[in-house]
Amino acid sequence: MEPYNIDLSGRILTIQPLHDGSFKVIESGHEVGRLFPETNELGTVWTSFGLIDHDQAQKIGALIEEN
DSSP, rough: OOOEEEEEEEEEEEEEOOTOOOOEEEEEEEEEEEEEEEETEEEEEEEEEEOOOOHHHHHHHHHHOOO
């Protein structure tokens, strides 16, 4: 899949979908973390590795789901 941009409260982030189902998050040309969707009976919860905290992961994940 091709990378695409999202706007998180004025921060432009590039999202690179990866073959394992995770997403690389890039800001200003630097990877700031990876997001992993976990779907359960309540919906999708996003976990993150890197500089992305839990709340940001949920917001970025919601924007990813919109694409």
